Amino acid sequence: MDLSMARTHALRSARAAGYCATASARGLALVILVPVLLYSAVLCLVGVGLLVLPLELRLLRRLADAERARLGRWAATPPAPAGPHARSTLVAVLSDPATRHDLRWAPCMAVAGTLLGLIGTALFLFPAAVLVLVALWWVFPADEPIKVMMNIPIDGWGSALYVGVPQLLLSLLLALLGPPLIARLVAASSRRLLTASAAVVLAERVAALDRTRTGAIKAHGDELRRIERDLHDGTQARLVSLAMQLGLAERTLGSNPEAVGPLLTRAREGAEEAMAELRDLLRSVYPPVLADRGLAGALAAVVARCPVPATAHLGELDDIPAQVEVAVYFAITEALTNTAKHSQARTASVTLAKAGDTLRAEVTDDGRGGAAEGRGTGLRGMRRRIEAVDGVLRVQSPPGGPTVITVECPCAS
Template sequence: MREQWRKIRRASGYLLLGLPTAMLTTMVPLLLVAAALSTGLGGIGLVVFPRAVSGLRRWAEWHRRRAAALLDRQVSARDMTLGRGIRAQWRQVLDDPGTRRDVRWVFRHIVTGVPAGMAAMFCVGTVVFTVFATSLWWLFPSDTPLRLLGAFPVTGWGSALALGAVQVASFAVLTWWAVPRLAAFHASRCLAALEPSAEDLLTERVGELTESRAGVLDAHGAELRRIERDLHDGTQARLVAIAMRLGVARESLGDGTGDLSDLLREAHEGAEEAMTELREVIRTMYPPILADRGLSGAVAALAARSGVPVEIDLGELGRLPTAVETAAYFIVAESLTNVAKHSAATQARVRITRAGGSLLVEVTDDGIGGVDETGGTGVMGIRRRVAALDGELVVSSPPGGPTTLSVELPCES
């Protein structure tokens, strides 16, 4: 019982305060329109409008916290600070999905807040009025007596107490039943308008994951470059020095036989094999030519070494993330290897351009076509490399050719 009365008090206070705030909120659309139109008055609106939207955010956020407190929910605080610069502020308020939710809340608060607040005021006000009016029935003129339950006049203490008790009990029951439900309905509508929808949350989550993935790939690329430098400048240099010393030792001993000579020969050959394997590992981790000549120079080197004449068409690429640059290099390298081994082509063409936030790589040959991704042609490896960057691979290879491999790699978060 006590808990129910506490809910009624909270709900009544919520709705009775929500009534005047809903009435004040009816002015918000006019204020926003006036702030937007004031841009024509010497550009005043350029400064005023973002601040008006920020003020709306604070107004809506206050109601959001009230609604969450009534429903005993936890809500995270929203950012209410404006950036620096007029252009940044306009971009912030126009691109922020929360701005549209705030505007949506304005109309929902007006439509639900005014009727719910008036209903609560009628229920609670009638109970309070009846209590006071019943005790002061004798102050009413005899020709216009106090009337309770809508039509029954009060003529004495008996009728006053009887009719007053019935009216108080009726509206108390109505308040008991209706006010908490009206308050919960209004609060839930308020949160529904201001909280992001499931689709908005999914979009925000995808954006966060995309940004974090881009950061991880950049960090991974930087780490690969560091390891490549360490192996190239440290481990490989030491192997070269060891191989040279072993070679000098073999020269000093001559070409004689014996256990020591055999051990030196095996150690020398093993060191040279280790250097060869290490160079291959370094090349597959992060090709040094990318660091030296960039993607354009690296692709040109691949074309020069290809067993098929290759035409190169490179657009303005700008600065690319390390992971994207490396992936593009290996895609071209694997594609040209496939062309030389399997296509029987006489000409190939590599085209790399940048369109907005994507890097487009296209490799075409005039070979026999009919690429089978399951036949060990390396296309599956390319597809996995592209998928790791959330890219897209399209292979067009009808029998008889030509074969076109088109890749789109996102280069921005």
């Protein structure tokens, strides 16, 4: 084994030992949390548990999410992290499918995670312990010589080298091979308990697609009705007025040519107003700034015009599908509009970056918070736009702020 390969195995074992140490710490936390959950479940019979159990389940979710985030290193396919509970009622928490996975994972992790994690960590630290014990054999009393692994007493430097070197090599071998094996075992168990079966994942995906399809159809219908209303009430009315002005000018031309000039002037002004309304209508369908500047340039212009002092952090985006550009553009524009109208914020920021095949945007403000769907803030329309392109919109807006709106959209070609 050459030096580079040895270094690779040592780093791998160190990472595995770190995972084992984390698993043991998380398991010890669950040793306390699982009995508390059971006790709170019993207290639900008298009403007290209805208040505290959702908080405890959210704490369990954070522990489970932390484990999900680390599974990618040791499991074959990392599961997607589940987000925090959006609502705090017990019914809402228990209706979350991920809660069932968390509850079946917790007792197993409390036992197996704690024991296996401690064993994996101890194996990694074993060579250091052997080295210290062998090197400090002279510290122990002469009538009670140290015995490390093979029950051979060490009472001098000769026996220390004779016994210590093989034991140190054996402990190094265990430290290199043991922690990765134990880490994989713990990760495989957690992955099996924390992730849903293929049938459940497929059913949830079908339900999500059905929901987003319904939302997309409704959003499309609302958009068509808005366009029809704008054309009927604005552009069509101006075109009718234009036709009347031209007809009146045509009838007046023979009898009073001098009066035709003002009529044509009003007709020209009406035509210009109709064209301006048509341009505004087209911008609402697909803003020309997207075609001219791209998504990053368009959002930079939006941030510059925001009444609240805002900063933009825009990464390299490469090619983004047009439908994703439009959805993200309108979502961020609406979020900044809400910030200016409702949040009483002093500053805001927009972050936009592409990681792999996912476009991620985040709008943050330091306002009063409390943003929620159904309060006239446009969040429901934003969610429909994003879900129509298979994206996800998350809103974190506790009372007192800050408000963080996160958008993630797949943008693979």
